[in-house]
Amino acid sequence: MFERYNKVQKAVLETTLHLIIDRELQATSMSLIAKDSGVSTGNIYHYFSSKEDIINELYKAIVLFNGEFVTKDLNQADSVKERFHLAWRNVFDLGRKYPKGFRFIEQYSFSPYIYEQTKEEAINGGWCGPLEKLYQQAVNEGMFVALEPRMMVQMHYGSIVYLLKLYQRDSQDLTEEVVNQAILACWNSVSKEKGSNS
Numbered sequence: 001m002f003e004r005y006n007k008v009q010k011a012v013l014e015t016t017l018h019l020i021i022d023r024e025l026q027a028t029s030m031s032l033i034a035k036d037s038g039v040s041t042g043n044i045y046h047y048f049s050s051k052e053d054i055i056n057e058l059y060k061a062i063v064l065f066n067g068e069f070v071t072k073d074l075n076q077a078d079s080v081k082e083r084f085h086l087a088w089r090n091v092f093d094l095g096r097k098y099p100k101g102f103r104f105i106e107q108y109s110f111s112p113y114i115y116e117q118t119k120e121e122a123i124n125g126g127w128c129g130p131l132e133k134l135y136q137q138a139v140n141e142g143m144f145v146a147l148e149p150r151m152m153v154q155m156h157y158g159s160i161v162y163l164l165k166l167y168q169r170d171s172q173d174l175t176e177e178v179v180n181q182a183i184l185a186c187w188n189s190v191s192k193e194k195g196s197n198s
Contacts, residue, residue, distance in 0.1 A: 001065045001101060009047050011037040013058050021100045025055070025113065056118045059108065062101045063122040069094050070127035080138050081187065087131055088160060088183045092174060095164035103168070106161060128153055135190075144190045156186040 002010040015037035019028040030051055034041045048054045070090040074083050095102045108114055109122075123129065128150070135149035144152070163182055166172035 001098065002061055005061070008039055008043055009057075011039050012044055012048065012054060013061060016054050016058055017062075017100055017104055020055075020108075021103055025108070025111075052113055052115075055108070055113050056115055058104070059114050059118055060122065062105055063126040065098075066094055066101070066105065067126035067130075069098075071130045074130070074134075080134060080141065080143060083134055084138070084187060085183050087127070087134070088156065088186060089179060091127075091157070091160055092164065092179050092182075095161075096167070096174065099168055102164065106165075128157075138190075143192060145192060147190065152190050155189070159186060 002013050005013060012033060016028065016033055019032060019036060028051070030041060030044065033039075033051075033054070034044055037044075044054075048057065070087055072090065074087060078086070109119070131153045132149040135144060135152050138144040139146055139149065160182060163172055163174065163178075167174045172178070
């Protein structure tokens with residue numbers, strides 16, 4: 001998740017993520033980050049100006065990683081429906097394989113700790129932007145109802161996030177059938193061709 005960073009930055013970001021998920025943001029101090037990461041406070045300040053700077057870099061790193069993960073293998077030659085299914089399947093896989101990163105984004109997307117510029121970069125640079133274009137294509141081709149693409153993406157994301165949260169609390173199995181049904185329900189909710197079962 002943090003492969004593009006150097007050894008020190010990676011240690012700080014990984015440690016901060018674990019601490020925030022395990023202890024909450026307010027209980028995560030610079031001294032605790034230094035202690036748990038094995039990086040001196042002075043060395044942390046060489047790369048990050050403050051705890052808020054670390055949090056924002058962590059947010060950007062996870063969003064960028066998530067964007068690459070969700071949009072991988074989305075071949076433009078595939079049909080809109082195939083790309084739609086693959087992208088949302090990737091979101092399910094992301095939530096299951098990287099639960100701490102998933103929880104961090106969910107908890108802090110609207111936090112005042114995250115700068116507005118960082119949030120805007122995340123929306124445009126993550127996976128939401130590419131999915132908005134896919135939804136816009138579906139609208140232009142008459143496959144989807146004429147709703148605003150970003151709104152549709154966020155509606156579907158909210159539904160899938162809820163299932164992933166239940167899964168992380170051991171309250172919902174995410175079998176192949178459940179995942180397929182959830183993605184199909186999202187498709188049918190905006191499709192002009194009603195009642196599709198595949």
